[in-house]
Amino acid sequence: MKKEIKKISSGHNACAGCGQLSAVQSVMRALDKDTIIANATGCLEVTTTPYPQSAWSLPWIHSLFENPAAVATGILAALKKQKNQKTKVVVMAGDGGTFDIGMGVISGMWERKENILYICYDTESYSNTGFQASGATPYGASTSTSPKGNQEKCQIKKSCDLINKTGNHLQKKDMIRIALAHDVPYVAQTTAGYPNDIYNKVKKALEIKGPAYIQILAPCIPGWGIKTDEAVEVGKLANQSNFYPLLEYLNGELISGGLNSEETAEKHKETYIKKQGRFK
């Protein structure tokens, strides 16, 4: 058997048990050595490249928070000019970089049908800057910019009604549908609870010609208020409860995954919610 070459080392500064970094390990297992990565600003970038060290053994670039899709386009254009059709270009970004600030640039990349695999690690908040709400934050989650108020501390009776009992009032943006609306040929959703599913989806995405989008739910230990050994379990529960079902679309058609049965979902909903501090 060929010894696997490590493309990302475990020498990073992420929180212990980080769901994002564990998902990245599964992605890296699937990537070829002949790959260039464009990374957005966020936890992944910050924790893996404390200069002069780097956890990356593939060519890797970080430019800005909201532009890796365009940077990747530029890399691809350079490769095209070099008559290199083999090297793969992969973007890695958080939900903030994807759902919010980088959206326009992603739309441009998809419009141009660039042969780029875009991977979004969805921590459902801006983890790197202290868990502020993003367009990927689900309804009801308490974040540092959508905090629940404290009912018990209410002193002025008149205003006690105004206390935010919900957390985030807005619904999660449906990025998967946005990708499908761009006719992205390969669109998939998975979670850090399924390392093999991540591996398989990345492998499949790389075989497809044209753009591919994979969104991976990545439980964030401090942001979600979970224990350091719970990222995988919570990742599984997210699927089982139908909060974050596994999905796989090829040319707009669902080819695997989808909603679990009502029964299964009901069974796991409460556990999924109760485990997390952000829904308390």
Added chain:
Amino acid sequence: MKKIKKIKKEKTQILEGSRAIALTINNISPDVVSAYPITPQTHIVEDLAKIKANGEAQYEYVRAESEFAAASIVLGSSAAGSRVYSATSSQGLLLMTEVIYNISGMRLPVVMTLANRAISAPISIWNDQQDAMAIKDAGWIMFFAENNQEAVEQHILAYKIAEKIKIPVMVNVDGFILTHCYEEVKIYEQKIINKFLPKYKAKSGEFLNTKNPITMGAFMSPQHYQKSREDLYKDFQKAIKEIDQEYFLMHKILGNKIEKNNNSWFEYYGPKNAKTVIVAMGSTIGTIKSLAKKEKDVAVLKIKTYRPFPHQEIKKILKNCQNIAVVEKAVNFGTFGSLYLDINISKEKQTIKNFIGGLGGKDIGEKDIKKIIKDFKKYKKLNFI
């Protein structure tokens, strides 16, 4: 030094400024071009798209969905070892700002044309140089062209410098006044350009390549961060001499004779120890020169390399005058004009005054310059003309 073989003189043609720049860029042979339309830069990108569409170009042309994307695209290509080109104006440059800083911080040899235009609000499509001044200290070398011939040559020089010292270069051309103006221009052929500017080959270990993987854009601790800024600063200072050496080498190869008191940094035009020197950048110089010619004791100092600013060299050339009038097409709210502030560092006992004009396309005529010379004493420190 190797002897340079005599080459045949290029014929001049009557061309629109934008066309002259586009043809030159094509002859420089970039690998990747990406841009987004904005008046008055549009003709340049349209021409480059047309050249590509007609099968006359070797570059990849990437249509971007915004200036922010265009700048990020050329950043990516440059990081992957390509020679790149982009162009913009005004709002487009402001939208690019974050990327502009990123490109210089990453030491990428990007070259861009800035077709200078006013900044909104109020909105105006006409020329001034406030856009350039918004990013003047962002780590890009800044050239300013008086006419389209100079613009053509500054682009060739720009690539040589950028690739040699890994600092991006912006070539400023006054919007409409140069970009849309038809005048006689000499376009240098690729073969001749190549004698000065060889084909670009990024060094292994300095660009994204799977055969020799590197990490670019890492997170730096305060110590490393400051060191990298310090390094860039020092390389800028060194660039002053390097730009000038390359400038003379380029003109030698292109077969152009350079007058005395004309170099890569500035051109001094007029009597040697003139009493009054008018300092300016860009196309206004034409007007100022034609007026100065008719006046006694008046000279013109045209700044060509604005960043890095050659303070020492300018100090020498201004030494013997009495009055310095700095005419500029940009205003800094709350202080003096940017060009004034730089010239002020290079002045000794002379009286220096700042004249802000030409904003949003307002005309600067010979009569305005004449008045400055005549009434110099009566003017305040800063005046709108």
